[in-house]
Amino acid sequence: MVRGIQNFARKFLAYLEASLGRHLAYGGELAFWVLAQSLPLVFLALWVEGGPRPDLDYARYYFFAWIAGFFHPLWVAYELAYEINTGRLSPLLLRPFSPALDYLASQLGLLFVSLVLGLPVAVLFPVLFPGFFSGLELSRLPGYLLYLLLGFAFHFALAWLIGSLAFFLERSTGVLEAYYGLLYFFGGVALPLDVLPPGLLRVLEWTPLPYLAFRPAAWAAGWEAGTGYGVLALWTLWVGLLAAFVWRRGLVRYGAFGA
């Protein structure tokens, strides 16, 4: 048992180390990716100009929403679909280690590098908004981190599901474009969801969307927004099971095209 855990840890760390090396090899390009992740900061500028709350509220909200954005490994869907379509998945399938864990390690490496590269942007917040830290409650940090963890798990499972659909569809990732739109507007990336009509918000609360940016950011910023870990955990479980099912069925259909 202990030996099994040690072996697993060694494999995972080796992948993680390689992932870090790979991502750092292209640090410059990653910096642009980090900038591309900074859309919430644009919305921050808009809300600071005309929102009903104090500027600091928005600054804190969009800061935490921006951090949450790094925990959305949706890119896995594009990579997995590409590897399935081109047959590049084959070498991973020949290893006695799940390709999902390889991808997971790769995304964790990317997450680490992104957070480091995002530091200069993060430092700007307390500079531009004096008193940024003074109203924050440390006791809310564990809840925020739990949201980030669940958000990461949910999006990894969703990305794996969409990527695995490439076994059956020629372009499975098309659905992601629509999903990004939903995430921006109903997830809390573009706007805090408390400005939406209460009826719409009640419907959204049954979906995973508000728990991916709005609830975590609002919670960490000290707003009254409630929690919803259970809903997100259930969605993660359901999507994860579906992804595992599609993956297993897909392997039977795998054509190893071109590889």
Next chain:
Amino acid sequence: MDYAIVAENLSKTFWVAEKEPGFLGTLRHLVRRRYRRIEAVRGVSFAIRPGEIVGFLGPNGAGKTTTLKMLTGLLYPTAGRAEVLGYRPQERRPAFLKRITLVMGNKAQLLWDLPVLDSLRIQAAVYEIPEAECRRRVGRLAEMLGLEGVLRQPVRKLSLGQRMKAELLAALLHLPRVLFLDEPTLGLDVNAQAAVRDFVRAYARGEGATVLLTSHYMADVEALAERVIVIHKGRLFYDGRLGQLVERVAPHKELVLELSRPVEPGLLAGLGEVKEQKGLQVRFLVPRERLVEAVGQALALLPVRDLAVTEPPLEEVFRRVFSEEG
């Protein structure tokens, strides 16, 4: 275990979407897709004993790579049975995957942006090779492949030959019992091809490994395999010794004459089919039963400076056989 590899009526069928060219074709494809059934492998059966090195031959599209993919568990057979070292490959059990390897000459598994050693570290972790043992194996295999100086370079900075050797090193680090090699010398120059061949032979002998090898370079097959399996259009065409195959499918021998002066073309035509004439050197294909007579005729009628009788190159044999088969 009697056999390391068993294929029994192995078949694989693909459905491939077809689209007419142009905008109308695109519209039609959108509304109503047409699929074509492709029987890539049709009921192929063979068995390979542990330690054998077998050449797996056939023209492009014959079904070689598809068969290898079924034997390694990448593809599920549509029908039939595959068994490797007692395992069903498509179950992809870790114990099975730890005992085999597949090297594809046209596909890389090394991490492109990182030094070879980083990929080897991952291989060592994945295959649970202790670090000291890994260092020992890397040292030994790198020496055999002449790769000692390049393991710290990023893979993208290596030459094609070095990259292929590094791929082999990574693929064999876990000392697999069964090697599936799909065009391992593709695109390599003659020296690199020879180095890869020598390495594969030495590894197979040293480890007692079973090798199933596809290659378009007949030199690979001639150098490594006594037995060949030939498939054509997804069906088994031949399974036996290489020499017997040549006798069976090539009823000719090659007669090469080195002349001391030019002669009338009519004199040459009587000896056999002239395949090539370069200056004073002439290559003929002569039916085996007429060989003695043709040699006698050549010595009597032509100013022969040197003479050699060889088997025709396998490429030529297969070209003839498969073009006759259509």
